[in-house]
Amino acid sequence: MERASYPADEAASAMRLEMRQREAGEFFMVARAVDSMDSSVLEDARASDASGTAAAAERAALDADARSIVGYVCGTLASGDVLDESTMSSHDPSGDVLAIHSVCVDERFRRRGVAASALAHYVARWIVHDDTRRENDDDDDTTTTPTKVRRVRLLCKENLIPFYERYGGFALEGASAVEHGAETWFDMVLDLA
Numbered sequence: 001m002e003r004a005s006y007p008a009d010e011a012a013s014a015m016r017l018e019m020r021q022r023e024a025g026e027f028f029m030v031a032r033a034v035d036s037m038d039s040s041v042l043e044d045a046r047a048s049d050a051s052g053t054a055a056a057a058e059r060a061a062l063d064a065d066a067r068s069i070v071g072y073v074c075g076t077l078a079s080g081d082v083l084d085e086s087t088m089s090s091h092d093p094s095g096d097v098l099a100i101h102s103v104c105v106d107e108r109f110r111r112r113g114v115a116a117s118a119l120a121h122y123v124a125r126w127i128v129h130d131d132t133r134r135e136n137d138d139d140d141d142t143t144t145t146p147t148k149v150r151r152v153r154l155l156c157k158e159n160l161i162p163f164y165e166r167y168g169g170f171a172l173e174g175a176s177a178v179e180h181g182a183e184t185w186f187d188m189v190l191d192l193a
């Protein structure tokens, strides 16, 4: 999906995606077909199945289709506050700046709100409400404490600035010094703390 969605000089390699998933798995979120399709369509299809083995197989296939991945958002943590080539290719578990590297949707599922919904969920995941923070401060079990993300950053092209503003709440900071592919990139930032 990454290769099909980005120009060759921008797409992350399989190795880099694997690193992001392995080392920063909690920041790798996938969107499944079932999240993006109208659930009544799925229910209607299930209901119209006759009973019997063939129907069961069809239902299983339908469910498998519904579980298939149609998009993803991934990022890694950085401790510095500037996105550059090194923050894009590493994960610093002690960092509090979340750098989003990919927001990607299978082209067959585009323009249906998948990315908008995925981005909103992704960002909301890292907003720690004051009451949660207090509860966690009193909690000895550190495994329940969510990772603290103070700020979310990303680079995007000009056409997607309104998308990140509207669905992620990001603010435009300006043109980035990063050279990655042929076009100009823009720094977008979202403060959570």
Ligand SMILES: CC(C)(COP(=O)(O)OP(=O)(O)OC[C@H]1O[C@@H](n2cnc3c(N)ncnc32)[C@H](O)[C@@H]1OP(=O)(O)O)[C@@H](O)C(=O)NCCC(=O)NCCS
Pocket: 005, 006, 102, 103, 104, 105, 106, 109, 110, 111, 112, 113, 114, 115, 116, 117, 155, 156, 157, 159, 160, 163
């Ligand atoms: C960009 C991308 C993630 C959008 O996914 P999507 O699921 O089609 O987006 P949505 O349907 O949720 O659209 C949300 C909004 O963004 C707008 N939008 C979607 N794709 C756009 C594009 N290529 N250029 C400008 N605006 C776009 C939509 O019009 C919609 O705006 P609206 O609500 O005001 O009508 C998808 O086209 C993709 O994977 N592209 C290739 C990878 C890429 O470039 N990712 C961004 C990296 S910075």
